[in-house]
Amino acid sequence: xxxxxxxxxxxxxxxxxxxxxxxxxxxxxxxxxxxxxxxxxxxxxxxxxxxxxxxxxxxxxxxxxxxxxxxxxxxxxxxxxxxxxxxxxxxxxxxxxxxxxxxxxxxxxxxxxxxxxxxxxxxxxxxxxxxxxxxxxxxxxxxxxxxxxxxxxxxxxxxxxxxxxxxxxxxxxxxxxxxxxxxxxxxxxxxxxxxxxxxxxxxxxxxxxxxxxxxxxxxxxxxxxxxxxxxxxxxxxxxxxxxxxxxxxxxxxxxxxxxxxxxxxxxxxxxxxxxxxxxxxxxxxxxxxxxxxxxxxxxxxxxxxxxxxxxxxxxxxxxxxxxxxxxxxxxxxxxxxxxxxxxxxxxxxxxxxxxxxxxxxxxxxxxxxxxxxxxxxxxxxxxxxxxxxxxxxxxxxxxxxxxxxxxxxxxxxxxxxxxxxxxxxxx
Numbered sequence: 001x002x003x004x005x006x007x008x009x010x011x012x013x014x015x016x017x018x019x020x021x022x023x024x025x026x027x028x029x030x031x032x033x034x035x036x037x038x039x040x041x042x043x044x045x046x047x048x049x050x051x052x053x054x055x056x057x058x059x060x061x062x063x064x065x066x067x068x069x070x071x072x073x074x075x076x077x078x079x080x081x082x083x084x085x086x087x088x089x090x091x092x093x094x095x096x097x098x099x100x101x102x103x104x105x106x107x108x109x110x111x112x113x114x115x116x117x118x119x120x121x122x123x124x125x126x127x128x129x130x131x132x133x134x135x136x137x138x139x140x141x142x143x144x145x146x147x148x149x150x151x152x153x154x155x156x157x158x159x160x161x162x163x164x165x166x167x168x169x170x171x172x173x174x175x176x177x178x179x180x181x182x183x184x185x186x187x188x189x190x191x192x193x194x195x196x197x198x199x200x201x202x203x204x205x206x207x208x209x210x211x212x213x214x215x216x217x218x219x220x221x222x223x224x225x226x227x228x229x230x231x232x233x234x235x236x237x238x239x240x241x242x243x244x245x246x247x248x249x250x251x252x253x254x255x256x257x258x259x260x261x262x263x264x265x266x267x268x269x270x271x272x273x274x275x276x277x278x279x280x281x282x283x284x285x286x287x288x289x290x291x292x293x294x295x296x297x298x299x300x301x302x303x304x305x306x307x308x309x310x311x312x313x314x315x316x317x318x319x320x321x322x323x324x325x326x327x328x329x330x331x332x333x334x335x336x337x338x339x340x341x342x343x344x345x346x347x348x349x350x351x352x353x354x355x356x357x358x359x360x361x362x363x364x365x366x367x368x369x370x371x372x373x374x375x376x377x378x379x380x381x382x383x384x385x386x387x388x389x390x391x392x393x394x395x396x397x398x399x400x401x402x403x404x405x406x407x408x409x410x411x412x413x414x415x416x417x418x419x420x421x422x423x424x425x426x427x
Contacts, residue, residue, distance in 0.1 A: 032318075033091045033092065034088075035091070048337065052337075056325055076093065077099060091318045093308070093309055094148055097307045104143060112142040143309065147305075148275070148305045148338070149344055149345050150275045150345060151302070155269065160190075164181075166181055174295055178294045192269060193247050195241070195248065200255060202381050210302070222422050222427065224415065224422070259280060271293065274290075277366065277370075292372065301377050302377065335347050336354040339351065384422060385421040388417075
């Protein structure tokens with residue numbers, strides 16, 4: 001009986017083996033990655049990312065990548081962190097570059113040096129623009145890798161400049177020149193300048209502050225300078241664009257609709273992210289220019305946008321596969337492709353040496369302005385307790401612009417809140 005049972009099992013095993021297709025027996029186990037990405041589902045840019053993922057998987061058939069398109073940065077952060085906390089798979093994501101402090105504090109991410117250990121990997125880490133690495137390098141380690149990155153630039157309507165007797169190829173380079181031009185450009189139904197004050201008011205305010213010679217936060221993210229006289233003066237100047245000079249709308253200017261206001265001719269100049277460049281190029285029915293932001297005591301703009309992060313809960317194999325994917329997507333050819341498709345900055349000098357971006361920059365020099373501005377760019381505002389400190393600053397800016405508080409009182413209140421929040425992080 002035992003012999004019969006053994007023989008039957010052996011026969012069944014041989015039959016089962018014979019019925020398994022040869023490709024299934026030899027097919028390697030795939031490493032599966034889930035990547036959260038901050039663009040809307042079904043938008044035109046999903047096709048670009050999908051194309052990059054498809055190209056990566058062809059070169060790396062042992063890795064399967066699922067992209068989760070989660071909307072804006074805040075929505076993406078919520079969805080990615082919810083997935084991590086509920087035990088769902090998530091190995092990497094593009095999130096705000098300014099999220100690094102919070103992600104480190106929550107022990108959700110690992111530094112790239114834990115994974116990028118080869119000489120080639122280390123050379124790759126050193127290949128990005130230093131200004132774009134400023135938000136991602138904390139305490140000597142690299143926590144974020146730039147991909148969807150920007151600076152704030154000035155878009156201006158060249159046709160309106162001509163109409164007002166201004167040189168369309170000489171945009172204002174100083175605050176005084178910007179005000180003077182704005183007064184010539186403003187008329188019934190049209191403003192000379194719009195600067196958005198919803199969405200990311202702290203980001204726009206950084207421009208005014210750095211141009212007036214002062215950075216808002218310390219290098220270690222543990223203190224802020226909201227009540228510094230130069231910072232108060234910067235906010236007072238922003239307010240004066242509407243209250244005194246009458247070249248900007250009174251009160252709040254909406255981030256989300258400003259691009260449409262510009263392309264519809266409601267303003268001759270606007271400050272906005274270079275990430276809008278390709279959209280403006282496609283939508284504007286007039287000749288437009290792009291310029292670096294005007295200086296006062298000095299020129300400057302904060303960087304912005306998103307970095308790649310590696311989540312701590314990933315396995316060693318998943319981290320290695322994630323690094324491969326990030327290296328693929330930040331390679332010069334893909335960085336050039338993304339810059340052309342969106343207007344975001346090519347994240348490395350090598351991207352601008354590709355024939356595609358060289359040709360594009362020659363035909364459309366507006367695409368090079370944000371890159372050129374990196375030489376005077378600073379890290380985007382980020383501290384420990386980033387969300388609450390940033391909220392205090394946003395509230396102060398909007399209170400000043402709407403006239404609820406004076407710039408000095410608003411910023412002193414924000415300083416008091418920030419100082420209390422940051423007290424545990426003082427070294």
